[in-house]
Every structure is written in structure tokens, then in C-alpha cells.
Amino acid sequence: MKARVHITLKPGVLDPEGKAIGRGLAALGYDGVGEVRQGKVVELDLADTEPQAARDRVDAMCRDLLANTVIERYEIELI
Amino acid sequence: MKARVHITLKPGVLDPEGKAIGRGLAALGYDGVGEVRQGKVVELDLADTEPQAARDRVDAMCRDLLANTVIERYEIELI
Numbered sequence: 001m002k003a004r005v006h007i008t009l010k011p012g013v014l015d016p017e018g019k020a021i022g023r024g025l026a027a028l029g030y031d032g033v034g035e036v037r038q039g040k041v042v043e044l045d046l047a048d049t050e051p052q053a054a055r056d057r058v059d060a061m062c063r064d065l066l067a068n069t070v071i072e073r074y075e076i077e078l079i
Numbered sequence: 080m081k082a083r084v085h086i087t088l089k090p091g092v093l094d095p096e097g098k099a100i101g102r103g104l105a106a107l108g109y110d111g112v113g114e115v116r117q118g119k120v121v122e123l124d125l126a127d128t129e130p131q132a133a134r135d136r137v138d139a140m141c142r143d144l145l146a147n148t149v150i151e152r153y154e155i156e157l158i
Contacts, residue, residue, distance in 0.1 A: 006120055021121060025144060033125060034125070035124045038122075042100060042118075043116040045112070045115075065107060
């Protein structure tokens with residue numbers, strides 16, 4: 001089973017990388033681009049076969065390592 | 080309109096960050112975790128209203144700035 005975790009900054013948290021991308025796009029002439037936010041995607045190959053057990057394990061991995069839960073939020077997708 | 084771009088390394092390209100995450104999970108006692116791949120997600124607020132035009136513009140942004148198309152591939156999602 002494969003899991004994909006989307007990790008993004010919580011609303012209100014300053015996103016300097018997103019701002020830099022926004023300025024870069026403007027410098028390249030792309031207008032009509034509002035806020036830009038950047039996050040991470042982590043794809044995991046899991047030996048689990050039972051979806052709920054896999055989701056619970058990945059949730060624990062997120063809290064332990066993958067996400068900084070003070071400033072980041074995460075979404076788990078089983079694929 | 081909002082666009083979300085998933086940028087991941089092409090298969091076969093070494094992913095040191097993914098490997099580091101894999102080792103970190105193993106050190107924390109998570110077994111049954113195979114390959115780990117890390118990528119980026121960029122969310123863009125666009126003034127565009129016409130989906131195809133928005134998709135074409137974001138595609139150009141990917142080739143110009145967001146993705147290194149030599150080693151990365153990207154998927155565009157309009158949300």
C-alpha cells in the first residue's frame with residue numbers, strides 16, 4: 001500500500017519560500033498571481049494491507065517526524 | 080481560481096531527503112516502510128477564470144520556474 005502525505009504551513013504562518021516564488025513569477029512577467037504557498041509531499045511504500053491501520057501508523061509518523069505540528073498541518077492520502 | 084502543483088523527482092533520480100526520512104522512521108521503530116520519496120507542493124491563487132488558460136499558464140510557470148524539468152516531473156491540479 002502507498003501513502004501520500006501533504007504537509008503545508010498552517011494559515012497565518014509566514015511562508016518565505018512561497019513569497020520568493022511569487023516574486024520570481026512576477027519578475028518573469030506572470031501577472032494575476034495572488035498568494036503562493038509551498039509545502040511538502042512525502043510518498044511512503046507501506047507493507048500494511050489494512051487501510052485504517054496504515055492511516056493510524058502514518059498519522060503517528062507525521063506527529064513523530066514528518067510534520068512540525070506547531071506550524072504545519074498534514075493530510076494523509078492512501079493510494 | 081486555485082492551482083496546486085505536485086512536483087516530484089523522476090523515477091531513478093536519487094532522493095537523499097527521502098532516504099533520510101526512511102532512515103529516521105526506521106530509527107524511531109517504524110518497520111514495514113519501503114521506499115520514501117519527498118516532493119514539493121505549490122499552491123497558487125490565480126486571477127484566471129478559464130480553466131484551460133489557467134492550466135496552460137501554470138504549465139509555463141512550471142517549466143520556467145517551479146520545476147527543474149531535467150530531474151523533476153509535475154502534476155497540475157485546479158481546485
